[in-house]
Amino acid sequence: MELLTPLETLCRLIIRARELEAQVPANDPDEDPDNVDDFDDEEGEDQALSVLQDELNTGVEDEMRATLDDLADDQLAETLALAWVGRGTYDVSEWEDACAEANDIDPESRIDELLDMPLLASHLEAGLAAFDYSCDGVGQLD
Template structure:
C-alpha cells in the first residue's frame, strides 16, 4: 500500500505524538478509591503542568492542520486500524468513515486524534498492518 500522506510526514506525526504523550498531564489518585477522597482534597495529583504541554500540542495540531482532508482522513483511518476498530482488510470502510468524520469538520477529526490514548502507538500499529514503519525515517546518517 502506498499511503496518500508521505511516510516521512506520518513518521513526524508519530514522533510528535510520542512527545505529546510524554508530556500529557495525567491525574493519579495514589491508588485510593473515589469513595475515600475528601471533598476538600480531590486526591488527584497532576503529574505535569498543562502549560508544559501547550507547544507540543500546538505543533501536533499544526501538523494535522497542514494535511489535506484526504490525508487527515488517512491518519484517522490508520489510527483506527492500529487500535483494532478496523482490520487492515477493511481499509476502504475505515477510510470512508474517516472521510465522513473529516467532512463534517476537520476540527472534530483533529480533536479525536489529539484525545486518542497512545496515539503514537496506534498509528505505528496502523502502519505496521500495511507493512509500513518509521525505521530509518528521520535518521541523520
C-alpha cells in the same frame, strides 16, 4: 496500499504524540498537602518519578494540530483511518470502510479525535506496520 500522506509526516506525528503522552501536569503549589503519594519525601518533593515526567507543553499539541491542519482532507482521513486500524477498530481488510468513515467526519473533528486518542503514537505506528510501513530510519542521517 500506497500512502497519500508522506511517511515522514506520519513519523513526525508519532514522535510528537509520544512527547505529548509523556507530559503530566505540573505540581500545583496550592494542592492539599495531605494528598501526598508514597514517593514523596517530608518536604513533599517527588523522589522517584519526577525525572521521568515532562511538564505540560502546549507547544507540542499546537505543533501536532498545525501539522494535522496542514494535511489535505484525504491525508487527514487516511491518518485517522491508520490510527483506527492500529487501535483495532478496523482490520486491514476493512481499509476502504475505515477511510470512508473517516471521510464522513468533518476535518476539525478528525483532528480533535486524533489528538484526544489515548496512545495515538502506538496506534499510528501499529496502523503503519499493518501495511508494512515503518518509521525505522526515517528522518535519520545514514
